[in-house]
Amino acid sequence: MHPVSPEREAREVPLFLQIREILAQRIGSGTIGIGGRLPSERELAAELGTARMTVREALRMLEGEGLIYRAERRGYFVSPARLRYDPTRHVNVMRLIPSQGHVAEGIYLGRQLTRATGSLALMFGCQEGAPLILERSVAVMNGRRIEYGEHFLLEEAIPGYLDFPYESPLTQTLERRHGIRTKMIGFRTRPTNLFGIPTEALEVRAGSPGLYITRIKQHGGRVIEVDREYWLSDALEIVVGQFPNPHEA
Amino acid sequence: MHPVSPEREAREVPLFLQIREILAQRIGSGTIGIGGRLPSERELAAELGTARMTVREALRMLEGEGLIYRAERRGYFVSPARLRYDPTRHVNVMRLIPSQGHVAEGIYLGRQLTRATGSLALMFGCQEGAPLILERSVAVMNGRRIEYGEHFLLEEAIPGYLDFPYESPLTQTLERRHGIRTKMIGFRTRPTNLFGIPTEALEVRAGSPGLYITRIKQHGGRVIEVDREYWLSDALEIVVGQFPNPHEA
DNA sequence: GAGTGGTCTAGACCACCAA
DNA sequence: TGGTGGTCTAGACCACTCC
Incomplete structure (x- = not known):
């Protein structure tokens, strides 16, 4: 030193x-x-x-x-106080927002069929080109769009999923409808400037500061869901483990 | 929806x-x-x-x-590839950098005596005004300053600490010298623009994008260390849990 | 239609860095 | 000493929002 x-x-x-x-x-x-x-x-x-x-x-x-x-x-x-968000826990954003005293609203952007490539295939641990289902949505807090989310599902692992329409929250739907209880096994996050699809979905200027989060969920020993979330930077802070809450003290 | x-x-x-x-x-x-x-x-x-x-x-x-x-x-x-950093693990930054193939260097900025106030007192769970020891340092990767860290120690919990000079890494020093093996119990992080002391220490422009991380460490049922880290935004990504490494695949 | 932020121009002077 | 980014000015036109 x-x-x-x-x-x-x-x-x-x-x-x-x-x-x-x-x-x-x-x-x-x-x-x-x-x-x-x-x-x-x-x-x-x-x-x-x-x-x-x-x-x-x-x-x-x-x-x-x-x-x-x-x-x-x-x-x-x-800005209001940041949402406290623990990506290691399996809390749905649409439940997190009201649990901290805010008004939540969801906007569903539709479903697409796609294929696993590059880092997606790596995270799923599947063959390149394996069919994936993509669900896209936006979370609104107190009337302001704060998160754009892409949820990728491994099609072959969830038979019959495509026979039904999207239902929020996804985790509960998978459990109730398909008997699949997913488990969060890891996440990755980094600050970034948003542009392109996320800024269009969030209706903010290209270049707005944001936080990019990827989450991986497993069931029966294999990865069946990968989420990509783009948050507006001021809307949240990530809190993992035991941490005193300054708003309760 | x-x-x-x-x-x-x-x-x-x-x-x-x-x-x-x-x-x-x-x-x-x-x-x-x-x-x-x-x-x-x-x-x-x-x-x-x-x-x-x-x-x-x-x-x-x-x-x-x-x-x-x-x-x-x-x-x-x-920018080089981001450092992958898991704040829930007890890895010292000065060991993390070489473990990912980079050259690490540390700059020690000195020790101060201070007192627990506001959120610090809250995190320590101690009285307002309790004496704290503050150690300040900068981490350098490949010749570039990437992290400024403030380490707060609860003085009364580490008798004799002040009798010795600073020694890196802090965690190992506490264990070897004082028989204290700390345990990470939680962290909190948010993106921010840096200014003031962190930008001076890192020698970057006020307004540079950064990531602020707070970590809490416990020993014997009470919090004895709180770290505040200011990272340059491009230098790291936070990875918690099982996550495939794109650089190994 | 008035007001807002979003974008863009074409300069200026400065402190600092490297040679 | 010349070149760099850091800061700042004083405008301009535009797309868009709200009334």
């Missing part, structure tokens, strides 16, 4: 960070409450005597921190 | 996304290899016949996806 590294010179704080600070304080102090709308970019620029792009940089900062979110072309709003 | 939502109109793809695509292809095809440097913002702008800010937007996109990273005022570089 090295000894202490040299301290950096103190520099003047950039303007956009000063603006970030001003806005963060207005939010923290409750001047703008949860769900409240911030002034428009142009209003803030005029008020603070700066250019619009500088204000945007500050807003982008707060968005990346999860303090605020954008509603496309409608404005910036203060 | 709602029926299928109406498809959005196809829109013209914004210029910065087209540029993102061009650069992503150059990276994916190996035209610019791992660790390779991208042309400068001005060069790209000239080559593509656009303004510098538009190029920056594309580069910011790729940075948020983790495909590239910035070295402050030195340029943009192609």
